Amino acid sequence: MTVRTRFAPSPTGMLHIGGVRTALFSWLYAKRHGGVFVLRIEDTDRERSTEEATQVILDGMEWLGLRADEGPFYQTRRMDRYREVLDQFLQSGHAYRCYCTREELEAMRARQIEAKQKPRYDGTCRAHSTPRAGIDPVIRFKNPSDGAVLVEDEIHGNVLFENVELDDLIIARSDGSPTYNFCVVVDDMDMRITHVIRGDDHLNNTPRQINMLKALGATPPKYAHVPMILGADGAKLSKRHGAVSVLQYRDEGYLPEALLNYLVRLGWSHGDQEVFTLDEMARLFDTSDVNKSASAFNPDKLLWLNQQHIMRATPERLAEYLKPQLAALGVSAANDAQLAAIAKTQQERAKTLKEMAQNSVFFFNEPQTYDEKAAKKNLTADALAPLSLVHSKLSGLGDWQASLIHNAVNDTATELSLGLGKVAQPIRVAVSGTAVSPPIDVTLEVLGRDATLRRLQRAIDYCRASKPS
């Protein structure tokens, strides 16, 4: 039997890393087993579902490369099907109409809480469901009143729920619209889902869903309830730490594979390995290796993994991501080859693409001012000699390539009996405006001869001007 997994987010909030991780696990599981990954948008809550949230889900999955083999399906487009099953339930006696009012229900709940009991529907209409004038009934599922449901969870193991703990849940509102737990059951059945991988906040819903599935004569899928992700402070994930749209990570300059790598290691591991390619994840992931406890989101480690993946990525691919980052800084880089060359010089020293872009602006724009501290230290009278000599050596260079530039810089240092730093640092400040850049030879090569000489000359003038008379 083909493995079929699904990711079923509701577009009521932004897709955040918690959702992405369950999506990832489902996707990986399907890939690992040569199965099918289904995307289903659970938008039955018309009040709270938004177009924007749906779009973020679609765009986010696209950016991450978690492509759906089937879907996206929308629950709002399956209403006819839900009504059909509702009728089926009513006819078979698995469900009944309930005429209790909201007020009565609330009073009941209050009484139960008062008596320190678990709030639940008492089954009034289950015994005798009599229509009441002016009241549109809801439909409730007739949950078995005795026995127990065994949830065989791939992660948590066997969890037993007594049916007496469960009450008759509402499966259709008084306006006739079906509710979440019911839609999930119908959809998972219709879409022939074999493995439900979702957050363990749903573990408590599972026995009800299994009961409904059984009432429909369907075989329940396998379940894997993955632990939740907590904020960096160990508290519930909130906007402060990571409950932001996944697309924000894209905009901040994270590589999709880095975010995915970070997320897969939350609750899952494969020996001591930390860095995984997507292929490795898909080959190695299994729900049986997922642990049971919640884990806290650690931005530092995500940053580190991002850097690791930036180091491993091809310059050409980095160039693609770098382009919009530079654009955001007002730099339009049309030359892809140059962009890739820049990415290559920077890929070992940037934690994000955004940072890489910031540190690469000088390749395009001549620095208008020098970093104060850097200039004070390096663009002094002492720098005049090395800058002038290297300027003349570079002017006469045959081919403009890193190895020759390297020699020119080295020779300058030797001839003036200076340390390399006394030559390289002034050049660095001259061309980049700051004390930090990639190695000076490749920096100058990528920058080009004209820009290099122009900037060196300008620095020489600067040194002269500031020379104490």
Next chain:
RNA sequence: GCUCCCAUCGUCUAGAGGCCUAGGACACAGCCCUCUCAAGGCUGGUACGAGGGUUCGAAUCCCUCUGGGAGCGCCA
């Protein structure tokens, strides 16, 4: 309150009775390398929530407690 889940360094984790005076990674500190920043290498500190069992032997099995989380909606 009731039901269910969870519990190893600050954080992510390895660990399925002896290999554990608990391993790796992030972060942190120091050193090395070095034209800057990084990357890389080396070194260092810090953890089995508590108490009872079972066993020759427990981080690993059982129980209790404590702590954390989830669910109990005409939300999903």
